[in-house]
Amino acid sequence: xxxxxxxxxxxxxxxxxxxxxxxxxxxxxxxxxxxxxxxxxxxxxxxxxxxxxxxxxxxxxxxxxxxxxxxxxxxxxxxxxx
Amino acid sequence: xxxxxxxxxxxxxxxxxxxxxxxxxxxxxxxxxxxxxxxxxxxxxxxxxxxxxxxxxxxxxxxxxxxxxxxxxxxxxxxxxxxxxxxxxxxxxxxxxxxxxxxxxxxxxxxxxxxxxxxxxxxxxxxxxxxxxxxxxxxxxxxxxxxxxxxxxxxxxxxxxxxxxxxxxxxxxxxxxxxxxxxxxxxxxxxxxxxxxxxxxxxxxxxxxxxxxxxxxxxxxxxxxxxxxxxxxxxxxxxxxxxxxxxxxxxxxxxxxxxxxxxxxxxxxxxxxxxxxxxxxxxxxxxxxxxxxxxxxxxxxxxxxxxxxxxxxxxxxxxxxxxxxxxxxxxxxxxxxxxxxxxxxxxxxxxxxxxxxxxxxxxxxxxxxxxxxxxxx
Numbered sequence: 001x002x003x004x005x006x007x008x009x010x011x012x013x014x015x016x017x018x019x020x021x022x023x024x025x026x027x028x029x030x031x032x033x034x035x036x037x038x039x040x041x042x043x044x045x046x047x048x049x050x051x052x053x054x055x056x057x058x059x060x061x062x063x064x065x066x067x068x069x070x071x072x073x074x075x076x077x078x079x080x081x082x
Numbered sequence: 083x084x085x086x087x088x089x090x091x092x093x094x095x096x097x098x099x100x101x102x103x104x105x106x107x108x109x110x111x112x113x114x115x116x117x118x119x120x121x122x123x124x125x126x127x128x129x130x131x132x133x134x135x136x137x138x139x140x141x142x143x144x145x146x147x148x149x150x151x152x153x154x155x156x157x158x159x160x161x162x163x164x165x166x167x168x169x170x171x172x173x174x175x176x177x178x179x180x181x182x183x184x185x186x187x188x189x190x191x192x193x194x195x196x197x198x199x200x201x202x203x204x205x206x207x208x209x210x211x212x213x214x215x216x217x218x219x220x221x222x223x224x225x226x227x228x229x230x231x232x233x234x235x236x237x238x239x240x241x242x243x244x245x246x247x248x249x250x251x252x253x254x255x256x257x258x259x260x261x262x263x264x265x266x267x268x269x270x271x272x273x274x275x276x277x278x279x280x281x282x283x284x285x286x287x288x289x290x291x292x293x294x295x296x297x298x299x300x301x302x303x304x305x306x307x308x309x310x311x312x313x314x315x316x317x318x319x320x321x322x323x324x325x326x327x328x329x330x331x332x333x334x335x336x337x338x339x340x341x342x343x344x345x346x347x348x349x350x351x352x353x354x355x356x357x358x359x360x361x362x363x364x365x366x367x368x369x370x371x372x373x374x375x376x377x378x379x380x381x382x383x384x385x386x387x388x389x390x391x392x393x394x395x396x397x398x399x400x401x402x403x404x405x406x407x408x409x410x411x412x413x414x415x416x417x418x419x420x421x422x423x424x425x426x427x428x429x430x431x432x433x434x435x436x437x438x439x440x441x442x443x444x445x446x447x448x449x450x451x452x453x454x455x456x457x458x459x
Contacts, residue, residue, distance in 0.1 A: 018400060018407075019419040019453070023377050026456045046399050046407045046418045053417035057358055057376060 006033045011040055014072050018046040022054050029060070029079055039076040041068060051075040088434040091395045092427035093233050093261065093370060096283050098321070099428070105324035106285060109317025117316060127316045134316075134323035141330045142268045142277070144292050150309035151319055152289035155260050155278045159189035161309055162274045162291055165299030166225050166254050167193045173224035175199055177217045177253075179209045179239075180413040181232055186258055193302070194224060205414050206362040207237035215247035225254045230269050233261040233281075234397050234410040234423055235361030236344075236370035245271035254297060260289075264329040265337065265367050273297040282329045283427070284322035287315065332428065340426045341368040343435045347424060348373075350439045354446065358417050369427070372397070374411070375420035375446055377455030383422055386445045392438050395423035 011028050013021035021042040028038055040051055048065065055062040055077045063076040089097060098106070113130040115123035132146070139146040152158040163176065163186075175197040176190045190198050201214045209228065218226050226248050231238045241257065248255040249271070257272040264282025269275065274297060277290040291309055293299070301308060329336070348371055352359050356376030375383065380398025387394050397408030398421040407418035424438075449455075 017379075018398065019377055019379055019455075022419065023453060023455050026377065030456065045405060049407060049412045049415070049418045053358065053374075053415060054376065056415070057356065057417065 006035045008037045008039070011038065013040050013042045013044070013047070014070075015043060017044050018050060020044075021047040022050050025051065025054060025077070026058075029058075029077075032079055034079055037063065037076055037078045039074050041072050041074055043072050047075060048073055051077060087391045087393065088430065088438060089393045090424045090426065090430065090434075090438065091393045092430075093395065093423065093425035094278060094281050095286060096280070096427040097429060098285060099283060099325070099328060101328055102283060102285070102321050102325045106317050106321040109320035113316030113320060116313070118313065130320050131314065131316050134319040137323040138277075138290060138326055139292075141326050142263065142275070142292060143270060144275075148292045148294065150291045150293070151314040152291050152309050153311070153314070154287065155183075155276055155289040156185045156189070157311070158276045158289040158291040158309070159183075159186045159258075160192065161303060162256055162276065162293075162299075163189045163225065163227065164193040164302035165308075166256070166274065166297065168300040168302040169298040170224040170254070173222050175223050177201060177214065177223060177226040179203055179214075179228050181207055181234075181410045182227065182229055183233065183258060183260070184409075186227055186229075190227065197224070199223075203413055205416075207232050207235050207360075207410070207414050208362065208365075209239055209244065211240070211243050211247070214244060218248050218253050219251040223251065223253050225256060225273075227256040227258065229258040229261070231259075231262040231266065231367050232361070232410060233370070234408060235372045235414065236366040237362040238262065238266065238365045238367065240365070241269050241271065245269075261370075262367060264326060265333070265369060279318075279322035279325065282322075282326050284325035285318050288318045288322050290322075329428075336428045337368040340428070340430070343426060343430065343432065344369065344371045344424075346435060347371050347439065351442070354443055360411070360414065360416050370423070370425045372421065372423045374398075374417035375422065376417065377453065378420040378446060378449040379453070380419060380421045382449045382452075383420060383445065386449060387422075387438075387441070390441045390445065392441065395425065397421045397423060 052062040061078040113127040115127040117128035136146040139149040254273040256274040260278035263277040275292040280286045359373045380396035381400040399407040411418045
């Protein structure tokens with residue numbers, strides 16, 4: 001994993017259930033510099049609520065959500081602190 | 083040493099006190115007959131039923147004629163909403179908050195299909211009162227249904243302006259007090275009010291509906307007993323009345339004690355890492371506290387705490403056996419996984435709470451490490 005490099009990372013949490021998408025997001029966020037964005041792909045409906053809640057609780061910024069062609073959720077956060 | 087179990091899931095159910103158990107037995111001994119018949123045994127049963135209704139009405143601050151027993155709060159929601167909606171057939175919509183009970187939402191969807199208008203709540207669970215006032219004064223509103231307090235996060239709504247907005251618009255207001263009566267003063271401004279005996283320490287299997295005089299409704303169900311299809315169990319009614327009287331007599335002391343225990347839980351849990359303590363910290367039910375924990379699943383938390391001797395509830399999707407997490411948690415923007423709901427009953431002691439607070443961090447660490455969770459500092 002690139003460490004402390006600003007960038008945009010996508011993690012694939014499709015098929016996993018809560019809280020795995022958030023655990024994968026938190027682990028991925030650790031290696032990234034502030035300002036980086038992480039997009040979580042998830043099929044678990046709880047991720048829609050839990051990604052913004054994670055961002056609020058950890059001092060990061062929730063950017064937004066969209067839907068992928070395959071019907072999964074794509075939820076993006078921008079890291080303020082690691 | 084074998085430790086006794088601690089029941090911390092007393093929302094909508096609680097262990098029966100000795101007086102309530104006695105009343106239940108007395109009800110079966112003396113109130114077994116059908117109260118609708120004319121014979122002596124039935125008159126005795128009817129006397130117990132009427133006395134129970136009067137006792138409950140007295141605590142609620144209404145007259146006994148306004149109070150009806152129902153077989154469950156679900157039936158109370160179904161019939162109150164359907165009956166009022168039928169009397170206002172020219173109107174087709176119902177205004178509700180985003181955090182009403184599923185039973186109320188299902189009753190609303192059945193009576194007024196396509197007519198549900200949901201008003202948002204803020205991050206503490208308080209209704210957007212301006213939006214409610216605007217919605218209720220629009221054309222075509224048959225009724226509004228709003229909870230007094232939330233059964234998951236404990237937040238108590240500010241009902242004054244909600245009630246005055248509905249009254250100004252001439253819209254009947256149903257207040258769901260099924261989580262608050264027995265814990266808080268009974269709201270007084272409503273057209274229909276719903277209460278839940280099992281929530282105040284009574285036995286399961288009964289609901290209470292109060293209707294203000296002049297509230298218009300029409301039957302939207304088969305002919306027969308309007309609010310209690312098939313009749314009401316006299317022993318359950320008697321035990322429910324005794325439970326409410328007992329709660330009311332002890333309410334100041336019990337609420338103060340439970341409120342302090344909840345405050346201790348809130349303060350201690352807030353110190354742990356990765357925890358979101360939910361609901362209004364001040365305008366709340368005295369006995370309920372809910373929090374969500376990062377990087378753990380609610381199902382494991384409930385199971386691990388149960389193994390340690392503590393029964394708790396959870397609104398997490400994986401713990402409730404549904405795919406969707408609690409609508410309440412989603413509506414207030416809370417973390418929906420790792421949710422723990424603690425609802426105290428009067429028998430919970432300070433020592434019970436201390437032991438729970440000692441075990442909780444160990445359980446969290448255990449589940450987090452099993453899931454390979456990042457430490458959440």
